[in-house]
Amino acid sequence: LASLVFQLRAQNQVLKKGVVDEQANSASLKEQLKIKDQSLRKLQQEMDSLTFRNQQLAKRVELLQDELALSEARGKKNKKSVESSSQLSQEQKSVFNEDLQKKIEENERLHILFFEADEQHKRLEAELRSRLDVLETDAAQHQAVVDSLTKKYTETIEKLQNDKAKLEIKSQTLEREAKDCRLRTEECQQQLKNLQAALGSRLEESLCIINEKVPFNDTRSSRYNALNVPLHNRRNQLKLRDLAGQAMAFVQELVTALLNFHTYTEQKVQIFPIDSATDIISPLNQKFSQYLHENASYVRPLEEGMLHLFESITEDTVTVLETTVKLKAFSEHLASYLGFLRKILPYQLKSLEEECESSLCTAALRARNMELHRDMKRLTAVFEKLHTYISLLALPSTRPEGLLRTNYNFVFTNIAASLHGFHDILKDISKHYSQKAALEQEVPTATQKLITTNDCILSSVAALTNGAGKMASFFSNNLDHFTSSLSYGPKGGAEFISPVSAECMLQYKKKAAAYVKSLKKPCADSVPYEEALANRRVLLSSTESREGLAQQVQQSLEKIAKLEQEKEHWMLEAQLAKIKLEKENQKLKNSLSGHLNETIQEHSVLPNTAEQKKETTEKSLREPIKSTSLVRNLTLRVHIRVTNCSAPDAESREDLIKTHYMARIAELTSHLQLADSKSVHFHAECRALAKRLSLAEKSKESLTEELKLASQNITRLQASKLFCNDELMTTKRSYEDQLSMMSDHLCSMNETLTKQREEIDTLKMASK
Numbered sequence: 001l002a003s004l005v006f007q008l009r010a011q012n013q014v015l016k017k018g019v020v021d022e023q024a025n026s027a028s029l030k031e032q033l034k035i036k037d038q039s040l041r042k043l044q045q046e047m048d049s050l051t052f053r054n055q056q057l058a059k060r061v062e063l064l065q066d067e068l069a070l071s072e073a074r075g076k077k078n079k080k081s082v083e084s085s086s087q088l089s090q091e092q093k094s095v096f097n098e099d100l101q102k103k104i105e106e107n108e109r110l111h112i113l114f115f116e117a118d119e120q121h122k123r124l125e126a127e128l129r130s131r132l133d134v135l136e137t138d139a140a141q142h143q144a145v146v147d148s149l150t151k152k153y154t155e156t157i158e159k160l161q162n163d164k165a166k167l168e169i170k171s172q173t174l175e176r177e178a179k180d181c182r183l184r185t186e187e188c189q190q191q192l193k194n195l196q197a198a199l200g201s202r203l204e205e206s207l208c209i210i211n212e213k214v215p216f217n218d219t220r221s222s223r224y225n226a227l228n229v230p231l232h233n234r235r236n237q238l239k240l241r242d243l244a245g246q247a248m249a250f251v252q253e254l255v256t257a258l259l260n261f262h263t264y265t266e267q268k269v270q271i272f273p274i275d276s277a278t279d280i281i282s283p284l285n286q287k288f289s290q291y292l293h294e295n296a297s298y299v300r301p302l303e304e305g306m307l308h309l310f311e312s313i314t315e316d317t318v319t320v321l322e323t324t325v326k327l328k329a330f331s332e333h334l335a336s337y338l339g340f341l342r343k344i345l346p347y348q349l350k351s352l353e354e355e356c357e358s359s360l361c362t363a364a365l366r367a368r369n370m371e372l373h374r375d376m377k378r379l380t381a382v383f384e385k386l387h388t389y390i391s392l393l394a395l396p397s398t399r400p401e402g403l404l405r406t407n408y409n410f411v412f413t414n415i416a417a418s419l420h421g422f423h424d425i426l427k428d429i430s431k432h433y434s435q436k437a438a439l440e441q442e443v444p445t446a447t448q449k450l451i452t453t454n455d456c457i458l459s460s461v462a463a464l465t466n467g468a469g470k471m472a473s474f475f476s477n478n479l480d481h482f483t484s485s486l487s488y489g490p491k492g493g494a495e496f497i498s499p500v501s502a503e504c505m506l507q508y509k510k511k512a513a514a515y516v517k518s519l520k521k522p523c524a525d526s527v528p529y530e531e532a533l534a535n536r537r538v539l540l541s542s543t544e545s546r547e548g549l550a551q552q553v554q555q556s557l558e559k560i561a562k563l564e565q566e567k568e569h570w571m572l573e574a575q576l577a578k579i580k581l582e583k584e585n586q587k588l589k590n591s592l593s594g595h596l597n598e599t600i601q602e603h604s605v606l607p608n609t610a611e612q613k614k615e616t617t618e619k620s621l622r623e624p625i626k627s628t629s630l631v632r633n634l635t636l637r638v639h640i641r642v643t644n645c646s647a648p649d650a651e652s653r654e655d656l657i658k659t660h661y662m663a664r665i666a667e668l669t670s671h672l673q674l675a676d677s678k679s680v681h682f683h684a685e686c687r688a689l690a691k692r693l694s695l696a697e698k699s700k701e702s703l704t705e706e707l708k709l710a711s712q713n714i715t716r717l718q719a720s721k722l723f724c725n726d727e728l729m730t731t732k733r734s735y736e737d738q739l740s741m742m743s744d745h746l747c748s749m750n751e752t753l754t755k756q757r758e759e760i761d762t763l764k765m766a767s768k
Contacts, residue, residue, distance in 0.1 A: 008160065015156065019149055026142055033135060040128055047121050054114050057107050064100060240319050243478055244310045250474060251306040253467040255299050260460035262295035267453050269351060272440070273358040282354060288347035291340075298340040305330035316513060321396040321408070323506060331387070331394040338387045341380050348376055360443050368436040375429045382425055385418045409483045416479055419472035426465040433461055551687075552680060559676075 269285045269292070281289075309326040313319050321327070352373050356366045392411050395403040403411070437454035440446055475482075527535070 008163070012156070012160075015149070015153060019153065022142065022146055022149065026139075026146065029135065029139060029142065033139075036128060036131065036135075043121060043124060047117065050114055050117055054110060057103075057110055060103065061107060064103065234315060237313070237315050237317070237319060239481065241310075241313045241315065243481070244313045246474060247471075248303075248306045248310045250467055250471045252303055254464065254471070255303045257460050257463035257467055258299050259296060261457065261464060262292050262299070264453055264456040264460055266292035266295075268450075268457060271447070271453060272450050273355050273360055284347060284350050284354060288344065288351050291344045291347060295340065298337045301333040302330070302337060305333040316510075317506060318509060321393060321403075323397065324394075325397045327390070328394040328397055331391045334383075334387050334390060338380075338383050341383055345376060345380050349373055352376075360445060362439065365436065365439045365443075368432055368439060371432045372429065372436065375425060375432060378425045379422075379429070382418055382422045386415065386422070389415045389418065412475075412479055412482050416472065416476045419468065419475050423465065423468040423472045426461065426468050430458070430461045430465050434458055552684065555680070 266289050269289045270281065274281045274285075305326070309324065309330055312324065312326045317323065352369045355361055356369050361369070389411050392403050393415075433454075437451075437458060440454060441451055526532075
């Protein structure tokens with residue numbers, strides 16, 4: 001508002017000065033016009049007097065002439081009287097002659113004066129008329145200027161009046177705003193007091209927190225800030241994945257077209273200018289054909305590298321140049337294909353030169369071959385450019401110092417320009433090759449195979465041109481997105497420090513995503529903390545710990561397996577003993593002849609039982625688990641003793657011995673089981689004690705480390721306390737500076753309000 005008023009004042013002063021100058025000029029012109037009018041009137045009066053005098057003199061001359069004529073007539077009539085009176089009137093004649101001579105001289109003089117005055121009058125009249133025309137034109141111009149100025153001044157006056165009304169309204173609004181500002185200043189002062197009190201309380205609270213814990217701001221150090229996970233932009237990742245998918249489709253088209261181009265070029269070398277089916281082609285073309293046959297091993301990896309790059313860009317990752325490690329592999333594949341192009345370029349150029357030297361080559365065909373000669377060199381050069389810039393883009397994932405972020409836009413722009421150059425070169429190749437194919441069809445020795453091969457090459461070159469055009473337009477349209485999206489990093493940081501930090505950041509991002517995903521899962525019913533601690537102590541100190549129980553279960557399973565095997569073994573032994581018992585009973589029934597025959601039979605049975613014993617022992621040895629032979633020996637001994645006794649006593653004694661030994665076996669097995677259980681119990685106790693001892697040692701070591709860390713933390717807390725005190729003082733000073741700035745701002749607002757009021761008053765006065 002003040003600047004507007006100042007401008008209006010300056011314009012008003014200039015307009016006033018212009019009006020005054022124009023008024024002075026108009027007044028001076030009016031004065032000059034009055035003077036000229038007066039002089040014109042004087043000249044007109046003199047002209048009128050001279051004309052009147054001239055008329056009088058003319059009348060006098062006429063009268064004199066009339067008198068002379070009358071006198072001559074009288075003289076003729078009264079010659080005599082005249083002669084008589086001539087003497088008398090001689091004096092009168094002389095007087096008349098003198099008078100006439102004087103009148104004639106005076107008339108002549110008057111005529112001269114009249115002529116001179118007339119000429120001077122005409123000249124002066126012309127000058128005055130010209131000056132009058134000039135003055136009239138000047139007056140008209142000045143009048144137009146005056147009218148425009150008056151119109152402008154009226155408009156400015158109206159505008160100033162409108163501005164005055166607006167300023168009055170604005171002054172009223174400013175007054176209301178000033179009142180509001182005063183109220184707001186009071187509220188701000190009250191809020192300032194409240195803020196000071198709140199800041200004081202927060203300062204004390206922060207001091208207490210700082211005394212208890214050490215804050216760590218990792219954004220101050222670029223090394224630590226590079227490990228922070230940046231904000232995840234899912235839309236940006238989806239856009240990048242979509243763009244990578246489009247680029248992969250374009251690369252696949254280019255790879256297919258390049259494969260076809262190299263393959264059909266190989267076929268063309270085999271059939272033109274010399275057909276390999278009818279004659280031997282030159283060694284140069286043989287070598288060139290051999291190299292072209294290897295094109296798939298160099299072209300296919302480009303598609304694979306682009307596919308791996310596309311698969312590395314997912315929704316969950318952070319895609320920047322530091323994390324796109326697959327771009328290095330694609331750059332290497334492009335370098336291998338560039339090496340292939342460099343390898344075949346000399347052979348291709350020599351093949352074209354050899355074709356030009358052929359007798360079938362015309363002058364027009366030779367010119368087309370030389371154009372293709374230049375185009376192939378340009379094609380290799382543009383691939384070298386693309387490889388250079390793509391290798392530069394792959395540097396941040398291996399050596400970040402190799403490419404600064406400020407140069408990303410330059411590299412992307414040059415890649416777009418190289419792709420457009422690639423497209424232009426392919427258009428030239430398509431044009432020249434179509435002309436070459438048309439000329440080759442006119443050769444007398446052109447075959448259908450050559451025409452078909454040329455058509456295939458033209459179709460592959462057309463596919464290459466279309467793919468390159470799509471790639472160039474795609475890259476140019478998304479250039480800004482590539483530059484902006486591939487160069488963001490952690491918050492507060494300019495870039496990633498190294499690929500290792502970027503990889504660590506991705507790992508942290510995965511952990512954070514997994515943690516957030518775990519938070520979304522509904523929490524199961526958990527055990528209270530005190531109960532869990534008690535259970536943990538029980539688990540650590542109890543003999544029935546998880547590991548001990550697992551070992552006991554394993555041992556129990558092994559014992560069960562052994563017992564099952566022994567059970568099967570003893571069942572077999574029982575069946576064998578039953579069979580032997582039946583045999584012995586049969587023999588005892590048949591041996592009623594006498595004691596001697598029984599003894600003989602006894603001696604004959606003993607070796608048989610020994611052999612059977614040997615067989616059974618061999619069977620038991622063949623089994624996977626060996627068992628004790630205590631019961632078996634006892635049964636053999638009982639059997640020998642039973643045979644020495646009579647039949648009825650043998651049966652009773654056998655039952656007694658059997659019951660005795662069965663009871664004894666049961667007692668021994670119970671003692672054995674008790675001993676096993678005690679040994680297991682003692683073993684578990686020993687293991688639990690050893691485990692508790694190791695846990696106690698570990699807790700002792702952890703406590704010592706915690707003690708060391710606590711002492712270090714105490715020292716660091718003391719240092720950080722001093723640092724935080726300094727920071728709090730600085731923040732307090734900054735708050736005080738802000739408060740002073742706010743008060744200064746309020747003062748300046750009041751001053752501006754007063755100035756605006758004064759300006760409004762001056763404008764009111766000026767408008768009045």
